[in-house]
Amino acid sequence: MKKLQSLIIGILAIILVLLFSVHQLEKSTGMAGAKVLNIYNWGDYIDPALIKKFEKESGYKVNYDTFDSNEAMFTKIQQGGTAYDIAVPSEYMIEKMMVEKLLLPIDHQKISGLSAIDPRFLDLSFDPGNQYSIPYFWGTLGIVYNDKFVNADQITSWDDLWRPELKDKLMVIDGAREVIGLGLNSLGYSLNSKKDDELQEAFEKLKKMTPNIKAIVADEIKMYMANEESAVAVTFSGEAADMMWENEHLHYVIPSEGSNLWFDNIVIPKTAQNVQGAYDFINFMLVPENAAQNAEYIGYSTPNKEAKALLPKEISEDPQFYPSDELLSHLEVYENLGSDYLEYYNDIFLEWKMYRK
Template sequence: MKQLMQLVFGALTLGILCLAIGYWINHDVGQQKQEKLYVYNWGQYIDPEVIQQFEKKTGIKVVYETFDSNEAMEAKIRNFGTSYDVAFPSDYTIEKMRKAHLLKPLDKKQIPNAKHLDKHFMNQSFDPNNTYSMPYFFGTVGIIYDKTKYPDIKFDSWQDLKNPRVKNDVLFVDGAREIMGLSLSSLGYSLNDTNPKHLKEAETELKSFAPSVKGVVGDEIAMMLEQHEAGVAVLWSGSAAPIFTSDDRFDYVVPKEGSNLWFDNMVIPKTSQNVKGAHQFINFLLDPKVNKQNTEWVEYGTPNKTAKALLPKEMREDPRIYPTPEVQRRLEVYKDLGPDVLNDYNERFLNFKMGL
């Protein structure tokens, strides 16, 4: 009986051991098949087919999430939320994240397609030598308007937004830097001004635009313009492009006083668990053919000179998407203002919104 029990026990032990070995073998194989890359990007900011192409080419599963503000994205990464492998912050946020040691340096050897990038969009002040980032898209902040509704107003000055004829017909994008910047530019100040006296002036100046403002809104601006709920809006060129390229009623202008030239770049957060895959993804998006496809879908300006040459002529030569050198001289890139000054901007902008 004792021998029988030992045989049964031995068989059970062997069976359990075999099951365990089988589990771990299958688990490891499964893990290899399910390599993942966590990507954190703005909404509607990549052609879904591009992601599918990357997955097919590499076998890496892309887990894609979106954010609606630089601040939300930075906070999630700073607080060690999901371990994202690639993120797409804007210029001044890259500067903040770089200073806070939230980014991994890029291995340029793993990004050979960087050779296709226009040198004019490289080595920006927010990331000297592109140590931590590669440019993805760029654009401006300007005015889009219905030409049929306002045929006699050029909107080539921020002051045109005060014209009594556009009363309660202007939409402002919901961004403190953008709208405070509008006011600062109209006064002849820098978009990165930190002088409290100038900021107070800008808040007062901003209030003078209030009679024209129908609302301060987000992604619904395009829909409201297309449905004739407003005839004018202040927003980013990329958000305006699908409207003015598909509807001849609309045009887009960067006011003569100056405005913002912004960049969204690709970075690898410090918490990345798939650094090799992250480099593969960045390099893939810089492939000229892939970049052309993605640019046509997103409709923002591409910093990829090789891809730009592949675009349809009407797109690559549109000065509303690719500003002329003359316009570029009037543009500024946002800088990191520090938390105190940024809070001041936000508070003044909030005061403006509450007063509408």
């Protein structure tokens, strides 16, 4: 009898171990059930309070992972190691993911609140008809300067970054498209140029900027500029808003030659395990009150016109972050360059970084 009891206890112990192992495996792969939503987004790109609110209202448990570049996000989704239900790539990467068939088409009948989106940010060239993506944030690339060290009339264009008085006082974002793009724009060329002579000319001009470069950094720019460790920086509009909130001497300028107009949209990767949860999250973020809360927290421009109406006027009427249609017409959206030219841009950028040393 004791042997039988021991056998039963042993079998029960094995079953418990197996159940625990299955649970841990499901947890590690993000497939612990339909009530789990796996989100892949840029770092510090949603108000944490909204995630808690969504979890409370929907009953979902949100697993939130972050990436620091479109390329890193693309590679991870392409490899399929984690089944993300939501991702937030930029426009040119959305186009690439569509080509690579990494996205599920959006069923617009399951979307509520799309009418709140400003028509200017719908049906754009990278995703006609918004077949695969829903607008999340938009913004620009520009220049931040500190008026304690630089006068306003000294920073109006990309060319001003080459001024000799900025020696060792300039920080730039660590991104190939951004740096090569500003070099191209400063010469009057498209930031999507596929002309080798234009790219080489931009590279040669950028080399002449290197004496002014203090650092090539990413998110750290916010801290450095807020702490007045540099006079001027090239960064995105939302990052600029954060800096300006912390330091009243900082100002943001969209260069007169033109610049990048970017869009980050929500997509559903083809490996998604909780598609209904993805739609629930998209609809939650389209609610004007939620979109407004997110925009005020993050500092980037919302494409949600009803949310914009809820923002304080000092935000919604600030032309630095909600520029006029005339200025918008001078800005360019990054296009998918194709693998060959994307590699070429990266090679030029890396060579420029090495030249600086």
